Amino acid sequence: MLTLLFDGVAYGMLLFVLSCGLAVTLGLMNFINLAHGAFAMAGGYVTVILTNRFGVPFLATLPIAFIATALVGALLERLLYKPMYDRSPLDQVLFSIGLVFMAVAGVDYLMGSQQQILALPEFLKGRVEIAGVGIGIYRAFLIVVCGILAIVLQLINSRTRFGSQLRASVDNRRVARGVGIRVNTVFAVTFAVGSGLAGLGGALGAEILGLDPTFPLKFMVYFLIVVSVGGTASMYGALAASILLGLADVLGKYYVPSIGGFVIYIVLVAVLVLKPQGLFARAN
């Protein structure tokens, strides 16, 4: 039972890293970026290629995956996303889903459609028993890394100057500009960090979720569920939602395997009926 809880939390943490970037762009910048999963996939492929083909240590590839996808994100933000900020949500959705299909076809062409298999270093493999609870080492690693990330992100958002500039830019772009905040730069940095986080999530998740060109489509629904259940007020919202969904998913599959795949949707519907703005809605 405790092993299950542990697995659920680890799975939830992974969902959190994958979707917190989306929580940032969708929640804070009000931009509907369905191509978020494509960035996650990019990070996953960076890690797999570096570890498997070039023998770079797995841990060293994680920051590289983050930086590489953040750079791609920054570039695309300048070239493609910026003109879309003021467009209608429908335009944004169509634009970003188009990007997803291009990413899927592109990766398919370059890397082939097969599952990529990541070679983990020995010290992250296997499992240990602590007080009768079996703990997978890689999953414990995930929980630690993602937990630290969540705290750091929330601190940046709520305590730093950049965080307040970001929140100001989001709440009222014109006034923020008026008081001297460089809104465009703030958005560009935020978008790049959000993409980088997705890339990191993809890299961390390649081991557990698998990695193939349809990754962005397969997990798009999960990202959107996390953001809508969590609400967009703070990082903690996304974190709580991720863990809730991770637990529901794992426990559902264990106890009622026949409907296991549906449990997270039931949770989604239940939360949205009770709290249409998500668990942690922004006070308006």
Add this chain to the structure above:
Amino acid sequence: MRLKAFAMGGIAAIALIAATGAGLAADAVKVGVVIPLTGGFQSNGRQISAALKTFVATHGETAGGKQVEFIVKDDASTPDNALRLAQELVTKDHVSVLAGFGNTPTALSVAQLSKRARVPQVVMVAATSAIMDASPYMLRTSWTIPQMANIIGEWAAKNGTKKFVTIVSDYGPGADAEVWFKKALEANGGTVTAQLKVPLANPDFAPFLQRAADEKPEALFVFVPTGAGAAFMKQFVERGLDKSGIKVIAAADVTDDDLVNNMGDPAIGVITGGPYSASHDSPENKAFVEAFKKENDGMRPNMVAVAAYDALDLIYKTLDKTGGDATGDVFVEAAKGMKLDSPRGPISIDPETRDIVQNIYMRKVERVNGELYNTEFETIEAVKDPAHAAK
């Protein structure tokens, strides 16, 4: 790979135009090959087009005294595309034989066309039993899921492994595998204590594996699509189940030759049942694997490749027999009962069902000369599809 495949299609098309222009069309038999070169079943298309290349390189382009032309089309793994392309091939390009079909839906969608236009349809992959009933002009050289699952169940029970948990992906072939495995196991005194279905789109096996471990079976029976097999074995080992004495017995897809070498140590010792292993010990297979690797940059053939190769062999041998006559009724009649020396061992076309009869091998993943292979250790000869035999 895809570029090459497209280039090949292009060359075939140009060859076709040239042939028509020169007035040779009457002496040529055209074969339309509809395969998934893109989309979810791309790896099947890749293997088929590699097999086609190998076959043409080793067998030339004439059969039954006629020139054979292949026209390759990409159905993107979807049934409506497959039907549209097949229609174009039959009406515009006047192909006499349709071949390919990387999954069940595409084979089924074209079956109606094959039936009404009386065009032989040679299925290279699609593995659902029932499709053979959809057209009297259909022939199959791949395998069926019950053909494998039934043998695996029987073998396991007879070899003393009786208490199972089944883990299958939640889609048609998965359900087929589960049902036929259970039937064969129970008929031989075994039991299945839990039947777990894993969603296709979610490869985190953690909760299912935990559940399976808590049931304390002697072994797991697994049927998941090729790609997910690697993730499954990794998590199986990560959870320490390999040390708990629980065995993994699976259908051939889980340790497909295309991927098994990349699966690494977790795959070693997995027992599977299937129609073909690239390490099959026979002169035919050695020649096949060598030619295949030579033509395709060292790529390893898998069971899809060998099924495609045999489909082409069947088409050539049948044309030899009919003297180049590819009319639906004549062709299918001649193909019935045809015996071939395939790289996988002897195979034949069942005259009653037009389905394949072949050996099913029990294999074990081992490291051979530094690479992982499915090493065959037991042969069950001349297996028919049990789903049809039962009727």
